[in-house]
Amino acid sequence: MPLLALLILWLPLLPHAGAEALLIRNVQMINQGEEQRPLVSIVIKDNKLDLVSEDTIPIDQVDRAYDAAGGTLLGNLEPGQPASFLILANNSMDDIEKLMDTKRYARFAIYEGELLKNFFRRITVETAEGQAAAKQGWLAYAAPPIAVPLNYRDSTRWNKYEGEWVSGLFAGAIMLDRQRWLDQDRSSERQVGDLTQEYEGGEIRGLRFGGVGTLNFAKPWVWTAFAATHAFDSGFDATDDDDFTLYDLRLDIPLWEKASFSIGKQKEPISMERIMSLTQSPMQERAAVSDALLPARNVGMVVASNFLGDRMTLAGGVFNNWLDKDQPNSLGDNATQYIGRLTWLPIESKQQSTTMHLAMAMRHSNGKEGLFAATDPEFNNAPDFVDTGIFTTDEFTTYQAEASLRSGPFWLHGEYTRTEADTGPGDNEYDLDGFHLTGSWIVTGEMRPYNYQAGIFGGVPIAKSVEQNGWGALELSLRYSELDLSEYPTDSGKMDIWSAGANWMLTPYMYFTLNYRYITLDRYGEEGDTHGLNTRLVLLLE
Structure with missing residues (x-):
């Protein structure tokens, strides 16, 4: 079933995301032409995509935080626009059956800012990595997280040559x-x-x-x-x-x-x-x-x-x-x-x-x-x-x-x-x-x-x-x-x-x-x- 049709079917059945800040950690991105797939954090604010970053974002900066556990993201990421994407179960990229059956294997879904599905575990206690990202002591400083470039999915560029x-x-x-x-x-x-x-x-x-x-x-x-x-x-x-x-x-x-x-x-x-x-x-x-x-x-x-x-x-x-x-x-x-x-x-x-x-x-x-x-x-x-x-x-x-x-x-x-x-x-x-x-x-x-x-x-x-x-x-x-x-x-x-x-x-x-x-x-x-x-x-x- 096409992704758009699937999201529309869920739309009237699920609650509104609300005007809040939502964090999803450990989301696996797809990089064309590269075996390594980076894990990122995604922040949604007021139903709009705010940030996609490989940096660790502390949970005290958002209202709710969830662990995607390496789930694979499908969809478009356009900062400043209402969020619309799916996150499939972990290792979905290695299993064609999971990719074909998004309704069954989708663990998170949001469409035009509306939260449709969320089966991820909520993070209530900060991890050691998250604590390290927060300010600790007078010599420490937490710089803002660096956003992933918009062309993250395209590792092949016209000005780049890869030979044997x-x-x-x-x-x-x-x-x-x-x-x-x-x-x-x-x-x-x-x-x-x-x-x-x-x-x-x-x-x-x-x-x-x-x-x-x-x-x-x-x-x-x-x-x-x-x-x-x-x-x-x-x-x-x-x-x-x-x-x-x-x-x-x-x-x-x-x-x-x-x-x-x-x-x-x-x-x-x-x-x-x-x-x-x-x-x-x-x-x-x-x-x-x-x-x-x-x-x-x-x-x-x-x-x-x-x-x-x-x-x-x-x-x-x-x-x-x-x-x-x-x-x-x-x-x-x-x-x-x-x-x-x-x-x-x-x-x-x-x-x-x-x-x-x-x-x-x-x-x-x-x-x-x-x-x-x-x-x-x-x-x-x-x-x-x-x-x-x-x-x-x-x-x-x-x-x-x-x-x-x-x-x-x-x-x-x-x-x-x-x-x-x-x-x-x-x-x-x-x-x-x-x-x-x-x-x-x-x-x-x-x-x-x-x-x-x-x-x-x-x-x-x-x-x-x-x-x-x-x-x-x-x-x-x-x-x-x-x-x-x-x-x-x-x-x-x-x-x-x-x-x-x-x-x-x-x-x-x-x-x-x-x-x-x-x-x-x-x-x-x-x-x-x-x-x-x-x-x-x-x-x-x-």
Whole structure:
């Protein structure tokens, strides 16, 4: 008998569900093309489907809770709409007779918000798992449950390839900016020119595309390849070299259980802010010190491992960018860098809702290509405010320290970076340094996860996107950064920046951001002030 006809037959015989919150735990979902079937919790509020989540939802958040005991769900799940679905007895997917006889084997039925049938056991005493999900102690925090994506039933996507020996996922990102300078005093105009003449308006901040996947050995190897084009914002007379950049070309090879070897063009293991993806940052751009004193990518190899129960990570690498465009074509003519990073979690609450992260790193270069430090004022559409120019060094060493504290939706992160340059016997040594302190609050309650393998915090998860009858996730952030290049005698400048930001993530693939900055530049014997605003639309394909 068709599902719709069966539900209509039951409709006049059963009681109204009432305007209440109903929780059904341990419901088995059907994933096309995958043997593993996730267990989820379903929440119905005021007869409408409110949430479908793989997270455990405490029973004290609802009026009634039931255990589906692994029963299989049939029907459509549309958040915000009257609930309509069946839940069959456990193991129904493995028995064609049960699938054909839904009247006999259905254990739960609801149609247009009307509860038609419910044979599930009511949960009156919270389980150990449910207790763990609730708040326990002053260090604990219960983040809102993360909704299952609406396309949970379709594991086959057009941008995904699954082969016997190779698998891959095509991904991309585009960031659209709109820059406006709110005010610039005369001193600033003399330092960097009139910003409203050339550095205002819209631009494509970045267009990146590529893929990530596996080579399916007994222990799979992970490949990554991403490129970017700058043709949109380089101007009409852009050269070919300006149009295309290879960002990542990397192969990750497992060594033992918690160790890996990476080779290719990749990020160096230094600075959480540099290692994190820019799309996951609480601000639109990285702090000035991170851009001025640390590279975006380099060519080399890294060995990394976790130890002490994943509370510490250690990574070390050797880099030489001789394979990049416009570089001398031999290793000996290019600078070689040696980098190491150690991270430690001295504090982590039982439920992992409060985590303190500490790290230190060092980067040493033989200085074959000299040293160059310059950066914009944390707006992409702006000239360099500070600039040392290229100067000759025998060697230089960068020291970096970082500290983070995340407690529930609150995150406080700071980094200090210092580069000491040796310009040769009898010459001066120059110190270039800076720091930033960033704080963020996820207003909607989500909590940034911690990546124990990389020793970094991840992006903001979205509990309920606008596609799931939610508002998405909202994050507010503040940052103070300082960069001092003034010790180098060319009057390279000292810059302080106050920033405020708002990030509204509507879905995992689309969000809007707004950043305001107040910039103070001390250079050429005077102090100039500037402040501006940038809006950004981010679209992701994953």
